[in-house]
Amino acid sequence: MDTRLYLRFEAVGIAVATIAAYQQFGGGLLLFVLLLFAPDVAAVGYLLGDDIGAVTYNLAHVYVWPLGLVGVGLWSGSGLAVSGGLIWTFHVAMDRSIGYGLKAGSFRETHLGRIGRSG
Known part of the structure; x- marks a missing residue:
C-alpha cells in the first residue's frame, strides 16, 4: 500500500478524535463554522x-x-483557545485526509502527491 494512503488514514483518525474532543469540550457549532476555514x-x-x-x-x-x-x-483555562485549537487541528486533519498536504512549492504539489488533474 502507498505510504501516502497511510498518512491520509491517520488524518481521518485525527479528525475523528478532534471532533470527539470538541464535542466533549462543549464547543459550539457557530464557532466551528466561523473558524473552520480560517487557516x-x-x-x-x-x-x-x-x-x-x-x-x-x-x-x-x-x-x-x-x-x-x-x-x-x-x-x-481559556475555552476559546481550546476550541480554536481543536477546530484548527480538525481543519489540518480534514485537508490531509482528502489529499491536501504540505506544499512543495506550487499549490498543487504536496507531500501527499499532486492535487488535481495532470497536464
Whole structure:
C-alpha cells in the first residue's frame, strides 16, 4: 500500500478524535463554522510567489501550532483557545485526509502527491 494512503488514514483518525474532543469540550457549532476555514487565509501568500505561498500555507497547516494552542488553552483555562485549537487541528486533519498536504512549492504539489488533474 502507498505510504501516502497511510498518512491520509491517520488524518481521518485525527479528525475523528478532534471532533470527539470538541464535542466533549462543549464547543459550539457557530464557532466551528466561523473558524473552520480560517487557516486557508494563509494561502494568500501565494500572491507573493510559490516559495512564500508554500511557507505561509505550511506554517498554518502543521499540527504543532493548533495543538500548542489547545495546550495553552488548557493551561490558562481559556475555552476559546481550546476550541480554536481543536477546530484548527480538525481543519489540518480534514485537508490531509482528502489529499491536501504540505506544499512543495506550487499549490498543487504536496507531500501527499499532486492535487488535481495532470497536464
